[in-house]
Amino acid sequence: MGKKVARAAKLRTRTLKVKTAGMPRAGYSVLVGSGLIESSFEGLIGKGQKGGKGGGGRALVVVDAKIPRETIEPLIRNLDRAGVRWAAKVVTASEADKSLSTLEATLIEAARLRLERGDLIIAVGGGIVTDLAGFAAGIYRRGVRIVQCPTTLLAMVDAAVGGKTAANLSVPGEDGKAGLLKNAVGVFHQPARVVCDVASLRSLPLRELKSGLAECFKHGLLSGGLGDRALLAWTEKRCDDFLAQSGAALAELVARNVAVKARVVQADEREESTKPDGGRMMLNLGHTFAHAIETLPGLAWKDPAQGVQMVGPLKHGEAVGVGLVCAARVSAALKLCEKGLPARVEALLNRAGLPTRIEGLPxxxxxxERMGHDKKVAAGKLRLVLPIKACRTRIRSDVPVKTIAAAIDAVRL
Ligand SMILES: NC(=O)c1ccc[n+]([C@@H]2O[C@H](COP(=O)([O-])OP(=O)(O)OC[C@H]3O[C@@H](n4cnc5c(N)ncnc54)[C@H](O)[C@@H]3O)[C@@H](O)[C@H]2O)c1
Structure with missing residues (x-):
């Protein structure tokens, strides 16, 4: 499996630009290719660069504990060669560790290294690491530059692009037990560069890759008005190539999905849009359902590709896939999309080995109630992002509870 991604070393590097309010003209670059992490900092820091101050400058490398040596060592060698003083902060990627205490430990590491405003943080990891390191970069000395090197498919096409950063809060509930409030704190902090190195996906467990594919399917369902109407059909056609880890297919997948996400966030950087398609909020397609089920224990489903019985909790992308089915069902019930859309979404998820039917749902x-964040659902209504015709979205707050309930019942095993 790894060989094919390794062969991606010959891939040409694509460069996409993301414009932001702070950088309306230049924006920042998202590089997509293979073998890119090792030179991810070049041009931003090192000998001869502005941040170098005659020396090579300083860089804090925030790295996911599961990243293999062969991915990180070439970067470290190049930092040494460029005369950059560096330190590494290794982070365990779990939602429990996406905490203020890990954030503080990262900031302390930056201070120990004497990182200055002109220096750099380099994040190498999945969405947990890019969110946390991004948060640290956003607040350390009121903001230092960060290079995001996402190493999961989900982080490449979603978490690392758009400037949202976060940590979770552990909040005691009425019963006295602590509950995790996901992404409760964070800042908007746009990266100086994003480097999507598909060779780093070589070590990613297949289940994580599939989980990232669910976010790509989501983009396919909403890309109609964002310059890539053919994305869903193309993704359906190439699905087997992604699962076989074809470097070329993955690089094209990442580039097209980053372009979609970039268009959404450029138009509505801070999620303030009131447009009927939802603006940045359209990225929550499938997520309202997903958030309500992803932390539930005791769920079970069959891996459709291998026939293996799996036991919950679901991974985020797996829950998003189920959420996409529910959203498509609601949309079909309201006659907002093609009649066949729910079946099309299910077929695609099945093909990718993602769950579509779950046992043990409450x-x-x-x-x-969980979808309404435990608040009372006002007059029986929730705000939902729905997929409509021609791969576009609509925000609806008038969906009857019984329509939502029927969509949920349809994903029960
Ligand atoms: N900021 C945003 O806009 C945004 C968007 C979507 C998701 N997120 C956040 O992203 C997080 C989920 O990200 P994720 O799915 O990347 O999960 P993750 O960061 O937990 O990574 C998944 C698993 O893969 C491991 N891993 C990462 N890269 C690897 C590699 N190359 N080889 C081997 N193992 C590797 C990690 O250690 C972890 O066990 C959530 O916390 C979510 O809130 C943020």
Whole structure:
């Protein structure tokens, strides 16, 4: 499996630009290719660069504990060669560790290294690491530059692009037990550069790769008005190539998905749009359902590709896939999309080995309550992003509870 991505060393590097309010003209670059992490900092710091101050400058490398040596060592060698003083902060990628204490430890590491405003943080890891390191970069000395090197498919096409950063909060509930409030704190902090090195996906477990594919399917369902109407059909056609880890297919997948995400965030950087398609909020397609089920214990489903029985909790992308089915069902019930869309979404998820039917889901009313973040669902209504015709989205706040409940019931095993 790894060989094919390794062969991607010959891939040409694509460069996409993301414009932001702070950088309306130049924006920042997202590089997509292979073998790119090792030179990810070049041109931003090192001998001869502005940040170098005659020396090579300083860089804090925030790295996911599961990144293999062969991915990180070439970067370290190049930092040494460029005369950059560096330190590494290794982070365990779990939602429990995406905490203020890991954030503080990262900031302390930056201070120990005497990182200055002109220096750099380099994040190498999945969305947990890019979110946390991005947060640290956003607040350390009121903001230092960060290069994001996402190493999961999900982080490449989603988390690392757009400037949202975060940590979770552990909040005691009424019962006294601490609950995790996901992404409760964070800042908007745009990266100086994003480097999507598909060779780094070589070591990623297949289940994580599939989880990232669910976010790509989501982009396919909303890209109609964003310059890539053919994305969903193309993704369906090439699905087997992604699972076989073809470097060329993955690089094209990442580049096209980054372009879609970039268009959304450029138009609505801070999620303030009130447009009927939802602006940046359209990226929540499938997520309202997903958030309500992804932390539930005791779920079970069959891996459709291998026939293996899996036991929950679901990974985020797996829950998003189920959420996409529910959203498509609601949309079909309201006649907002093609009749066949729910079946099309299910077929695609099945092909990718992602769950579409779950055993052990609580009663629909309970899930709907969780979808409303445990607040009372006002007059039985929730704000939902729905996929409509021609791969576009609509925000609807008038969906009857029974329609939502029927969509949830349809994903029960
Ligand atoms: N900022 C945003 O806009 C945004 C968007 C979507 C998701 N997120 C956040 O991203 C996080 C999820 O990201 P994720 O799916 O990348 O999960 P993750 O960061 O937890 O990584 C998944 C697993 O893969 C491992 N891993 C990462 N890269 C690897 C590699 N190359 N080889 C081997 N193992 C590797 C990690 O250690 C972890 O066990 C969530 O916390 C979510 O809130 C943020």
């Amino acid at each position: 009663a629909s009313e309970q899930i709907i």
